[in-house]
Amino acid sequence: MSALLSAKGLKIAFGGVKAADGIDLDIAEREFVAIIGPNGAGKTTFINMTTGYLRPQAGSITFDGTDITGLPPRQIVRRGIARSFQIPQLFTEHTVIENVALKVAAHRGFWHAFRPLLDRETTAATMAILDQFGLRSVAEARATELNEGTRKLTDIAMAMALEPRLLLMDEPTSGVASAEKFGIMDTLVAALRARGVTAVFVEHDMEVVERYADRVAVWSQGKILASGPPAVVLNDPAVLREVIGVEVKHAAGATPGSGDAHA
């Protein structure tokens, strides 16, 4: 099985705190991998390194056979890696359709000064994505008027508009009302599967991990403690002690609307 993404010996530390201390992680094509672990373990740092936002101090990241270590975000995106954010990063001056259309245009041809952003072609492509994410009804709403779940979906739809091969998601269900989380995940996973996208998601909610991940990687103190199918890993006593024990996080623990609960 050849890996789509392959991290080898990744190291990065912030003032003595080792966020990655020799991380080896392979992600296969079309795999859904959840990364779990206590706060501050380095899960988001992994996304930041893979997307070029942070440069690892040692080690390498290979995507589809090419070394992408330390490339700037813009070049990495063009190779087919997109990301979404724990706190949705929407263009707050725009509507939902414009938010996604900007990304569609970014992927298909952005440098037009005298052709409307929402021309027929871009509008059609954008509406197709909005449909897939169940966002058609809020297409004309301003990004600032949405509830947290819709903001999350819009944020992920924006990443998907770049037609990535690999999507990295930072806590897709954090801040979402617990009644909504499975609905959002069902929509999301169906859209990703339909497009054959490989996905890595950082997640705190074990119910979500169990239900949607093909594989779980447990991140702890800059190392991968365990990796395997959810049914095995989530019953491993070492993992329970290290992750679940430290951080019992029931669905009810997530407060709706508080997207900035933790970094």
Next chain:
Amino acid sequence: MMGRSLTLPTLLGVALLIGLAASAPWLKFVFTIALAKGLAVLGILLLLRAGQVSFGHALYVAVGAYTVAFARPTVGDVLLLLPLAVGAATIVGLLVGLFVARYRDIFFGMLNLAFSMVFYSLLEKLYAYTRGTDGIRVIPPTIAGLAFERVSYEWVMLGLSLALAVGLGFLARIFLASPLGQALPAIKARETRLEFAGISAKRVLLVSYVASAALAGLGGGIIAMTTLHVTPLLAYWTHSGELVFIAILGGGGAVLGPFLGAAVFELVRVYAAAAFPDAWQMILGAVLLGIILFASRGLWGIYEDLTTRRAARP
């Protein structure tokens, strides 16, 4: 995001402007200057969409104006002088823009100010070329090969400025709806998200910066051919401030805002200066204060509110 139709207010504005200019001959000069400044402010508006305020765009007005003054002895026609003014401002805008487009907010504003003040000093000190603070007189050029006597010259310049304002306003409106134009508010809101879409925010801003420099250069060229005299004061920072002032006064909601703002600004200035020679700046200050406190979307915002309320009423 094209917004409402601007056809009616544009036609009304053009008719009002020509009517007033016909009834009071000295208004031709005032309105030509107002339209020239409106063009420069249209450029400021592009940058404002990205949340960036330039306190140095008088630089490009002065580059355009001095290009006309320097070229006039050898180039005799408006239709050649204006492209020269625009060309010079575009080149300077590109060179400065490559540097300042990397900066944001206060740094962007102050770096623009610094460049404009360096140019001001050069205009003042290089007496052998620029005649310092005395400035350079511009002989009235021909227009499309025709020499006009004074009154007709003023009319033709007003008509030309009006045509340019309408044409470029229309073009700016199309630009603002394009991906590049729509990316400006995206820079204001979340620049990093553009980078994560593979788009260089710096380059997006640079495009608008160069366009804004070209518009200011065009305005400067018109000013030089209307006042027929250029001085270093054109590049002085208070003039840059004036352009930002007009942008806020007019409002950034639509491309008509800059021209509305510029016309009102020039009229208030002329009348206030005549009625209260010692206090006219205070009156301008009070007007701006009133706008910021009570109508933050500027004069255009007031117009929109008035017309929308009427339309919304069943």
